[in-house]
Amino acid sequence: xxxxxxxxxxxxxxxxxxxxxxxxxVKGLLSTDEVQRLNEAVDANIDKHSEHDLxxxxxxxxxxxxxxxxxxxxxxxxxxxxxxxxLLAHPKLIPYLNTLLGRGWKLDHEPDILTxxxxxxxxxxxxxGNVTFxxxxxxxxxxxxxxxxxxxxxxxxxxxxxxxxxxxxxxxxHKANYRCPEDILLWEANREIVYHIPLSAGxxxxxxxxxxHGTLPWKGRGERRTxxxxxxxxxxHYHGGYxxxxxxxxxxxxxxxxxxxxxxxxxxxxxxxEADGTTLVRPRRxxx
Numbered sequence: 001x002x003x004x005x006x007x008x009x010x011x012x013x014x015x016x017x018x019x020x021x022x023x024x025x026v027k028g029l030l031s032t033d034e035v036q037r038l039n040e041a042v043d044a045n046i047d048k049h050s051e052h053d054l055x056x057x058x059x060x061x062x063x064x065x066x067x068x069x070x071x072x073x074x075x076x077x078x079x080x081x082x083x084x085x086x087l088l089a090h091p092k093l094i095p096y097l098n099t100l101l102g103r104g105w106k107l108d109h110e111p112d113i114l115t116x117x118x119x120x121x122x123x124x125x126x127x128x129g130n131v132t133f134x135x136x137x138x139x140x141x142x143x144x145x146x147x148x149x150x151x152x153x154x155x156x157x158x159x160x161x162x163x164x165x166x167x168x169x170x171x172x173x174h175k176a177n178y179r180c181p182e183d184i185l186l187w188e189a190n191r192e193i194v195y196h197i198p199l200s201a202g203x204x205x206x207x208x209x210x211x212x213h214g215t216l217p218w219k220g221r222g223e224r225r226t227x228x229x230x231x232x233x234x235x236x237h238y239h240g241g242y243x244x245x246x247x248x249x250x251x252x253x254x255x256x257x258x259x260x261x262x263x264x265x266x267x268x269x270x271x272x273x274e275a276d277g278t279t280l281v282r283p284r285r286x287x288x
Contacts, residue, residue, distance in 0.1 A: 007103065008095035008275045015099065019146055022139065022174030023197075023207030029092050030155060030202040034083065038157050041073070041080040042113060042225060048072065049115065058186035063121030063217045070113040073227075075250060084111060087155060087229060089257035089273055096206055097231055100148045104234035104270040107261045108150060112228045116218035122165065125185040125194070125214035129176030136238040137209045139174040150209035150230055150238045157225035160199045164220035167205060168196045173212035180212055187216065209238075235267040 010018070018024045030038075051066045073084035087093070088107065097105045129139070137149040160166050170193055173180070183189040196216055197205055207213060209230075218224050232238050251259055256279050260271040271279040 007098055007272075010095055010099040014096075015146065018100070018206075019141065021169075021171040022211030023169050023171070023205060023213075025197060025199060026092075026096070026204040026206065027200070028202050029090075029204040032202065034086070035157055035201045037083040038155075038227065039225065041076065041083050042070065042115075042157070044080050045070070045073075045076055057124040058188060060187040061122035061124060061214075061217060064119035065117065065121065067120055067123065067215070068115045070115065071110055073111060073113065075248075084227065085254060085258060087111075087227060088261045089255070089277065091275065091277065093153065093204070094273055094275060096153075097151065100146055100151055100206075100208075101231060101233045102145075102147060103272045104267075105231050105261075105273075106234050106263060106265060107229065108232045108237070109230045109239045111230075114154075114224070114226050114228055116166070116220075116224040118219060118221065120165075120218040120224075122187070122217040123215035125168070125170070125180070125187070125212050127173065127208075127210055127212040128179060129173050129210050129212070131176060131179045134210075136232060136236045139208050139210050147233075148208050148210075149236060150232050152205075152207050152209060152213075153229045153231065154205045155227040155229070156199045156201055156203050156205075157227065158201050158222055160197070160224065161220065162196070162198045164198070164224070165196070165216040165218040166220075166224050167226075168194050168214055168216050169207060170212040171195055174208045174210045176212070185212070185214070187214075231261075232265070234263075234270040235265055237265045 014024055048070050049068050051068060074081055140147045187194060251262060255277055257273045257277045260273060260279050269281050271281055273279055
């Protein structure tokens with residue numbers, strides 16, 4: 001039976017666009033109510049802002065203010081933690097991770113909220129396609145299937161209009177075989193190949209870590225707010241996250257699927273997240 005017939009996957013159009021570009025925008029993945037609950041949770045925990053530890057490099061990306069981030073949302077007090085826990089294995093996200101990572105995947109980094117106000121600096125472009133091999137950060141196509149290492153999902157809580165700044169990518173760079181010139185990474189040359197992504201609150205951008213990406217200085221009139229969740233196949237490990245021998249007590253409050261997303265990396269009998277939020281243990285195949 002063909003893979004697409006067994007469990008939810010991306011549409012054929014989405015597969016084409018991701019394979020071509022190294023990213024896609026999923027319009028309206030979150031409902032208006034979901035976006036409102038996320039923003040209310042951030043408003044209630046606004047004191048948890050901290051300066052981002054990665055700095056802009058180069059005069060074209062500099063700004064008056066440092067970029068800001070918020071973390072620890074999964075352990076906030078109720079009800080503020082719940083909207084962010086609901087993103088871990090969101091039903092509309094499952095087909096995308098199934099397609100790009102294969103069945104059985106996990107959260108890698110701790111989730112972040114990235115914020116910016118007018119005058120906030122950008123971030124140098126990074127991600128180098130096939131230039132160097134990284135077993136946890138790659139893009140491959142084989143036997144009719146795409147496979148990725150680290151995948152980034154950004155859920156937008158506010159609008160991003162053309163020219164506002166924020167996330168930018170070099171489309172197709174996940175397949176690049178040559179190193180990107182430094183002046184392009186610094187947004188000083190060939191700006192026409194760097195695509196700034198306009199979005200609406202509720203949209204999601206999903207992109208390969210190998211796709212060259214960065215952040216342009218924020219010029220928007222409103223605040224930039226996006227929740228960043230990063231995933232890898234269940235058997236890979238890139239950066240780190242909730243990977244402990246003994247899970248924290250609060251994890252027991254999560255659904256079966258959400259708990260599976262926070263488990264450590266392994267391959268045998270890994271849990272497969274079904275479309276209805278239940279999990280199925282993957283059987284060990286002959287020869288493994």
